[in-house]
Amino acid sequence: xxxxxxxxxxxxxxxNGTEILRGVNLTIYPGQVHVLLGLNGCGKSSLAYTIMGCxxxxxxxxxxxxxxxxxxxxxxxxRARLGITLAWQEPARFEGIPIGKYVSLGMKxxxxxxxxxxxxxxxxxxxxxxxxxxxxxxSGGERKRVELAxxxxxxxxxxxxxxxxxxxxxxxxxxxxxxxxxxxxxxxAVLLITHRDEMVEAADVASLMCAGTxxxxxxxxxxxxxxxSRCTPHLESLGSQPWDASLPEVKEALASNGMLKSMLNxxxxxxxx
Amino acid sequence: MTExxxxxxxxxxxxxxxxxxxxxxxxxxxxGGDPQSLQAPQVATLVISANNVLMAHEIPGVHLEAEEIxxxxxxxxxxxxxxxxxxxxxxxxGVIPAEGVQEILxxxxxxxxxxxxxxxxxxxxxxxxxxHHMDARVHVGRNASLTYTEEHFHGTGGGVEVLPKAQVVxxxxxxxxxxxxxxxxxxxxxxxxxxxEVGAKGVVEMVTKAYGHEDDxxxxxxxxxxxxxxxxxxxxxxxAVRDQATSQVFTTMEGNASGARGHMxxxxxxxxxxxxxxxxxxxxRDDQAQVTHEAAIGTVNRKELETLLARGLDExxxxxxxxxxxxx
Numbered sequence: 001x002x003x004x005x006x007x008x009x010x011x012x013x014x015x016n017g018t019e020i021l022r023g024v025n026l027t028i029y030p031g032q033v034h035v036l037l038g039l040n041g042c043g044k045s046s047l048a049y050t051i052m053g054c055x056x057x058x059x060x061x062x063x064x065x066x067x068x069x070x071x072x073x074x075x076x077x078x079r080a081r082l083g084i085t086l087a088w089q090e091p092a093r094f095e096g097i098p099i100g101k102y103v104s105l106g107m108k109x110x111x112x113x114x115x116x117x118x119x120x121x122x123x124x125x126x127x128x129x130x131x132x133x134x135x136x137x138x139s140g141g142e143r144k145r146v147e148l149a150x151x152x153x154x155x156x157x158x159x160x161x162x163x164x165x166x167x168x169x170x171x172x173x174x175x176x177x178x179x180x181x182x183x184x185x186x187x188x189a190v191l192l193i194t195h196r197d198e199m200v201e202a203a204d205v206a207s208l209m210c211a212g213t214x215x216x217x218x219x220x221x222x223x224x225x226x227x228x229s230r231c232t233p234h235l236e237s238l239g240s241q242p243w244d245a246s247l248p249e250v251k252e253a254l255a256s257n258g259m260l261k262s263m264l265n266x267x268x269x270x271x272x273x
Numbered sequence: 274m275t276e277x278x279x280x281x282x283x284x285x286x287x288x289x290x291x292x293x294x295x296x297x298x299x300x301x302x303x304x305g306g307d308p309q310s311l312q313a314p315q316v317a318t319l320v321i322s323a324n325n326v327l328m329a330h331e332i333p334g335v336h337l338e339a340e341e342i343x344x345x346x347x348x349x350x351x352x353x354x355x356x357x358x359x360x361x362x363x364x365x366x367g368v369i370p371a372e373g374v375q376e377i378l379x380x381x382x383x384x385x386x387x388x389x390x391x392x393x394x395x396x397x398x399x400x401x402x403x404x405h406h407m408d409a410r411v412h413v414g415r416n417a418s419l420t421y422t423e424e425h426f427h428g429t430g431g432g433v434e435v436l437p438k439a440q441v442v443x444x445x446x447x448x449x450x451x452x453x454x455x456x457x458x459x460x461x462x463x464x465x466x467x468x469x470e471v472g473a474k475g476v477v478e479m480v481t482k483a484y485g486h487e488d489d490x491x492x493x494x495x496x497x498x499x500x501x502x503x504x505x506x507x508x509x510x511x512x513a514v515r516d517q518a519t520s521q522v523f524t525t526m527e528g529n530a531s532g533a534r535g536h537m538x539x540x541x542x543x544x545x546x547x548x549x550x551x552x553x554x555x556x557x558r559d560d561q562a563q564v565t566h567e568a569a570i571g572t573v574n575r576k577e578l579e580t581l582l583a584r585g586l587d588e589x590x591x592x593x594x595x596x597x598x599x600x601x
Contacts, residue, residue, distance in 0.1 A: 054579050076582035085583050092577040095511075095540075096598030105594075106584035133598070154584060 003068065005030045005189050006051070006158055011062035013043075013050055020046045021059065022212040028158065028205075033180055033190045035200050035220065037227050038209035044193045045089060047209070048160045051191075052086040053079050066158070080106070083157030087164060089193075091147040093136045099146055100130035106154030118149040121179075123171060141168045148179060159183055160191045165199055177202035200224045290327065296369045297322050300396035304426035305457070310363055317362040321346050323375050335362060335389070345376030345406070354384030354414065364393040371401040371432070381411040381419070385444075388418035396426045400433040400461070407437040413447040413475075420450045431459035431487060438466045443475040445501060452480040456600045460489035460518075467494070473501030473530070482511045482600040485518030485547070496525040499533035499562065506535040513596040514547035525554040528562030535564040542596055543571055 006028040013021035021043050028034045038044050049057040051064055053076045064071050071079055085106065094102060103118060104110040116126035122145040132138075134146055144164060151159050165176050173196070180190050180202045192199065200206045206223035208216040216226045297320055298308040311318050311328070317335040320328040324345045329337045334356030338349040352358060368375050383389060397403045413419050427433045435455070443449050455463055460483060471477050483491045491514065497506040512520045526535040541549035553566040573595045581591035 052579075052583055055575060076579055077585060077587050080583050080585040085585075088576065088580060092574065092580045094577060094595070094598055096601035097594065105581065105586065150584065 002029055004028065004065075005032075005067065006191070007063075007065040007068075008047070008051065009063045009065070011047070011050065011059050011064065013046055013057060013059045015046075015056065020212055021050065023062070024209075024212070024214055026207060026214055026217075028189050028191060030157070030189055031184050031187055032204045033184050033192060033202055035192045035194060035203035035206040035223070036209055036214075037194060037197060037200060037206055037223060039195055042209050043212040044195075044209055045162050048086055048162050048191070048193055051079075051160060052076060052084065080156075084160070085151055085154055085156040085158070086160040087144075087147045087151045087162060089162040089166065090140075091143050093138070093143065094134045095136075097134055098131050099124070099134050100126070102134045103146065103150045103153050106150060106156070115149075115153060118152050119146075122146075122149050124149065141171075144168050145171065148176075152179070152183060155186055156188055158189045158191065160193070162193045163195070164192070165194055165196055173198060197224045197227050200227075293322050293325065293369070294320070294327050297327060297365060297367055297396075300367045300369060300398050300426070301365045301394050303398055303457075304367075304394035304396040305424045306363070306365065306392070306394040310361075311365060313360075316360050317358070318365070319348065319350070319363070320365040321348075321367075321375075321377065323368050323370075323373050332358075334358065334387075342376065342378070344374045345378070347378040349380045349382070351380075351382035352384055352387045352389045352417075355386045356384065356389075357387065358389040361390040361392045364391060365396075366393065366405070367396040367398075368403045368405065369399060371399045371430075372403060374404045374406075376406045377408070379407065379409045381409060381421075383411075383413045383417040383419045383447075385414040386416050387414065390420040391422070393421065393423040394426070395423065395435070397433045398426060398428040398458075399430070400428055401430050402432050404434045405436065407435075407439070409437070409439040411439055411441040411449070413441070413443045413449045415444040416446040417444070418448040422452045423454065425453075425455040425457070427455070427458040427461060429459055431461045431489060433459070433461035435461070435463045436466075437464075439468070441467065441469040441477070443469065443471045443477060445473045445475060447472065448476045450476075450478045450480075452482070454482045454600070456482055456484040459487065460485045460491060462490045464492045465494065468496045468498075469506070470498045470500055471504040471506055474503045475501055476505045478507050478509075480509045480511075483513075483520070484596065484600050485512070485514040485520060487516045487518060489514070489518040491518070491520040491522075493520075493522045493524070495523070496527075497535060498527045498529060499535050499564075500527075500529045501533070502530045503532035503534075504530060505533070508537045508539075510537075510539040510541075510551075511599045512540075512549065513542040513544070513600060514549055515544035516547060517545075518547045520547070520549040522549075522551045523554070524552075524566075525556065526564045526566070528555075528557040528564045529559060531559050531561035533559065533562040533564075535562075537564075537566040537568075539566075539568040539570070540599060541568075541570045542573055542599065544592065 004027045008026040011024040103115045119126040200220040203220045206220045207214045317332045318330040319337045324341050326339045334353045340347045514520045524537045539551045543549045551568045555564045
């Protein structure tokens with residue numbers, strides 16, 4: 001049987017006295033696209049940062065194994081050199097660093113032709129974007145596409161993509177799904193973090209995360225079904241009660257979650273009563 | 274005056290002139306310039322080594338007058354009204370010996386409706402004790418445009434004092450874009466002191482970039498008076514200091530007329546035992562004017578750093594890339 005590439009075992013994370021991750025278990029195999037689905041604030045991004053080893057994301061308990069070896073003591077650079085990388089939900093802006101150079105940073109041997117191809121694929125014509133800086137002059141969608149290009153160029157063993165589907169322009173969800181499948185075809189495992197259950201269609205396996213723990217792992221269809229019928233929001237992330245239905249987070253959750261909608265309706269009724 | 278210089282230029286066959294000119298061309302290249310461009314007939318060029326005017330090449334509409342004084346040169350550089358200068362005017366200043374003083378007293382006059390780009394390269398490659406004073410008066414005429422880019426190269430000794438001072442007046446509809454780069458070699462001591470008055474619908478954009486090491490000292494003092502209606506101004510300061518270097522940035526922006534808009538943007542990155550300071554002053558004297566400022570002083574942005582680390586760079590490489598990008 002194939003050995004797992006990444007094993008997250010009973011992972012707990014506390015920040016400022018709040019339990020962010022409450023015993024997360026997750027297994028990803030080589031070349032697998034694993035979607036991690038969950039509402040905003042459920043701990044998906046925190047899990048990503050913890051796997052990558054970001055500052056302030058040191059777990060209080062649990063283990064993270066990569067190729068069977070514990071990586072918790074490794075720096076971000078060391079983890080990246082093992083083949084792990086992360087595309088942030090809101091990518092950083094870099095003054096003065098040309099996009100072409102930025103995209104090539106993770107390549108073992110920088111290849112300008114490959115960089116140009118990737119930029120073109122991501123609707124960033126290389127002749128226009130290659131020498132432009134990856135800075136604040138890019139729109140949010142452009143910057144996210146640059147980030148995807150950089151991850152593709154790195155050809156990592158594990159790519160953690162934190163909501164690549166949010167706020168992205170030009171590319172459709174099916175384009176993003178196709179790019180993710182392309183990464184898998186090139187041998188990369190992908191941990192795709194999203195709160196859009198339609199992205200599950202890009203997955204081989206999907207897990208549902210809620211309130212700092214993985215509730216369910218199964219086929220994409222099973223997980224999507226579970227998500228739409230059972231998931232309740234991580235209350236703290238949505239602000240104090242009563243919920244304000246005009247908040248973007250609540251609107252987003254409402255659009256994708258029937259149970260939340262009924263809970264909100266119930267809250268409104270309780271208030272009126 | 275120009276005649277005198279042209280005579281000097283004609284002495285180009287003499288060994289002493291040729292040696293000094295060659296040294297300046299080498300220094301010019303170290304400062305990032307292209308020596309070929311200094312010799313192109315269609316390019317206006319002024320080359321000054323200490324107080325010697327080695328070359329002053331004029332083109333139609335661009336006039337370069339230079340007079341040698343005890344420790345430097347007094348120059349008048351003007352572009353005739355309505356002239357659009359296609360190729361950048363090249364200015365090359367430097368002191369080749371290890372010790373010396375160079376004073377450049379310069380008047381720049383850009384006539385009404387004219388437009389020109391100036392590339393100034395200042396090189397002090399062997400400096401142990403060199404002072405470079407620049408005292409400039411710049412007048413950008415009505416609807417004229419001047420882009421002035423100044424690149425420095427100081428070698429590794431750190432024995433340079435650079436003291437550029439400028440009084441700039443921008444008439445109605447004029448545009449002045451200036452960039453000062455001191456990012457290669459040691460800075461030594463640098464004190465920039467610029468004051469700019471902007472008329473109605475005039476625009477000023479000032480960019481200052483410096484990278485200090487060891488005990489380098491950076492001091493930037495920029496004052497912009499947005500005096501005319503709808504005048505626009507922006508200052509962008511990018512300084513990185515490491516080791517024991519210090520940086521002090523003082524920027525003042527005044528919105529003195531209706532519709533004036535100003536913005537000051539300062540980023541200073543501090544590494545090791547270096548110290549950075551930013552003091553923005555905002556003055557608004559008209560209820561239809563607006564001036565804003567933003568500043569980030571301190572370590573490199575954590576998210577930028579972690580993003581680069583996640584591509585496999587080590588911390589030193591990542592910080593260097595961020596700093597090099599910032600001061601690029």
